[in-house]
Amino acid sequence: MGRVVLGMLGLGTVGTGVVKLLGQQRHLQLKKVAVRDKLKQRDIVLPCAVTDDPLQVIDDPEIEVLIEVMGGEKPALDHMLRAIEQRKHIVTANKEVLAKHGPELFELARRKGVAIFFEASVAGGIPLISTIQKGLEANKISSVAGILNGTTNFILSSMEERGESFARALEVAQSLGFAEADPTADVEGFDVAYKLSILSALAYGRFARPESIFRQGIRDISAEDMASAREFGYRIKLVGCTAGGEDSLSVRVHPTLVPLAHPLAAVSGSNNGILVTGHAVGEIVMVGPGAGQMPTASAVVGDIINLASALQLPDFASYFQAAIQPEWACVLPPGMWRCPFYLHLKVSDSPGVIGQIGTIFGLRRISIQSIVQRGSRQGGADIVILTHAAVSSDMDGALSELSKCAFMQGLASCIRIWQEPDKTSADR
Numbered sequence: 001m002g003r004v005v006l007g008m009l010g011l012g013t014v015g016t017g018v019v020k021l022l023g024q025q026r027h028l029q030l031k032k033v034a035v036r037d038k039l040k041q042r043d044i045v046l047p048c049a050v051t052d053d054p055l056q057v058i059d060d061p062e063i064e065v066l067i068e069v070m071g072g073e074k075p076a077l078d079h080m081l082r083a084i085e086q087r088k089h090i091v092t093a094n095k096e097v098l099a100k101h102g103p104e105l106f107e108l109a110r111r112k113g114v115a116i117f118f119e120a121s122v123a124g125g126i127p128l129i130s131t132i133q134k135g136l137e138a139n140k141i142s143s144v145a146g147i148l149n150g151t152t153n154f155i156l157s158s159m160e161e162r163g164e165s166f167a168r169a170l171e172v173a174q175s176l177g178f179a180e181a182d183p184t185a186d187v188e189g190f191d192v193a194y195k196l197s198i199l200s201a202l203a204y205g206r207f208a209r210p211e212s213i214f215r216q217g218i219r220d221i222s223a224e225d226m227a228s229a230r231e232f233g234y235r236i237k238l239v240g241c242t243a244g245g246e247d248s249l250s251v252r253v254h255p256t257l258v259p260l261a262h263p264l265a266a267v268s269g270s271n272n273g274i275l276v277t278g279h280a281v282g283e284i285v286m287v288g289p290g291a292g293q294m295p296t297a298s299a300v301v302g303d304i305i306n307l308a309s310a311l312q313l314p315d316f317a318s319y320f321q322a323a324i325q326p327e328w329a330c331v332l333p334p335g336m337w338r339c340p341f342y343l344h345l346k347v348s349d350s351p352g353v354i355g356q357i358g359t360i361f362g363l364r365r366i367s368i369q370s371i372v373q374r375g376s377r378q379g380g381a382d383i384v385i386l387t388h389a390a391v392s393s394d395m396d397g398a399l400s401e402l403s404k405c406a407f408m409q410g411l412a413s414c415i416r417i418w419q420e421p422d423k424t425s426a427d428r
């Protein structure tokens with residue numbers, strides 16, 4: 001194999017891991033790395049030039065492959081577009097850019113005859129993308145669902161194991177380096193939405209616009225909900241799912257009560273766990289580290305080695321180009337899918353309340369599986385309800401009706417319960 005010359009944008013957590021792993025690959029030469037601050041102390045001795053001008057990397061004619069591990073939307077997008085214009089292949093870990101600009105990037109890459117590799121952008125060290133792209137190519141994928149964010153899984157696992165509040169579990173995650181100082185992207189589900197957009201492109205040929213993806217974060221999950229879910233035989237996880245076909249998709253991320261015996265319930269700490277269902281293979285489960293320096297670098301360097309080994313072949317890029325359409329996917333509105341619900345209501349402790357709740361639900365075809373009053377507190381009582389599968393728009397209507405009732409003091413939680421993705425269609 002001939003020598004392949006690489007340039008890299010970014011030398012943070014992932015970039016540093018990439019340099020460490022590249023040291024073991026003699027045929028790969030890292031020529032230049034761009035950073036924001038050239039004078040910053042680094043954990044490694046670099047075997048190449050460092051610059052604070054990304055264009056010195058992108059425009060270097062000797063560099064054939066650009067590794068983009070700087071993150072963020074801009075200027076990363078402009079740098080990638082510029083490199084593709086110059087017919088350079090891209091290896092990136094940047095889920096945000098792919099999710100927001102995937103159609104444009106892949107269309108340009110197709111026209112310029114270059115490949116974009118992005119294994120590290122979803123599920124870090126787990127080879128999920130190559131599995132869907134190549135290993136499961138013979139399948140019609142009906143769903144990809146799972147735990148796609150290690151930070152939130154770490155927080156939810158701590159809350160459950162130690163009975164901690166969300167705020168305390170977040171603080172611990174931050175002190176251990178599992179959560180950013182600004183945790184919004186993780187805890188509000190943006191990070192998972194970006195990954196679902198990419199998974200939609202792989203499984204169904206079209207990216208899902210991040211804004212069209214239903215997103216509910218974990219900030220409102222209480223230690224009480226965790227304990228209550230456990231009593232009913234569930235564990236709360238932040239689950240993302242894309243399901244459907246070429247016509248329309250249901251794409252969503254929200255906290256989910258997962259039955260204790262389900263494979264996703266066993267995914268603990270900062271791990272990720274994903275279920276892929278294909279018509280021929282059935283269901284496969286992949287579990288492993290979804291982030292972190294070396295697991296993510298493992299995915300990036302795996303992509304580089306794959307790319308480098310194919311570079312000499314004629315027209316190899318088309319083999320590696322995912323069959324992604326330039327149009328966005330049609331994403332169904334969230335009201336259209338159905339699943340069972342867990343509800344925690346705060347009500348006044350007066351006679352007839354449970355009967356009135358039953359009537360409101362019954363009028364909207366929502367059938368109650370279990371209803372429990374959690375004792376009385378001063379001025380009221382807590383009621384926990386588990387429903388059978390209900391259409392989301394019916395549940396929205398019932399909750400709006402309940403909010404107008406004099407006995408209602410507040411909706412403490414409304415959390416969806418796991419439903420096999422192929423049973424979530426609202427057609428009844």
Ligand SMILES: NC(=O)c1ccc[n+]([C@@H]2O[C@H](COP(=O)([O-])OP(=O)(O)OC[C@H]3O[C@@H](n4cnc5c(N)ncnc54)[C@H](OP(=O)(O)O)[C@@H]3O)[C@@H](O)[C@H]2O)c1
Nearest residue numbers: 010011012013014035036037069070071093094291292296
């Ligand atoms: N960390 C993970 O576990 C993980 C897992 C999967 C995917 N990813 C993805 O990998 C990418 C990188 O993440 P990271 O955690 O390594 O980020 P990071 O630690 O914040 O590192 C970012 C690097 O990019 C450089 N940089 C930022 N803006 C720049 C600019 N305008 N010009 C030149 N250099 C610039 C920074 O330079 P300075 O060092 O000078 O500040 C730094 O070296 C992101 O897309 C992220 O989503 C990360």
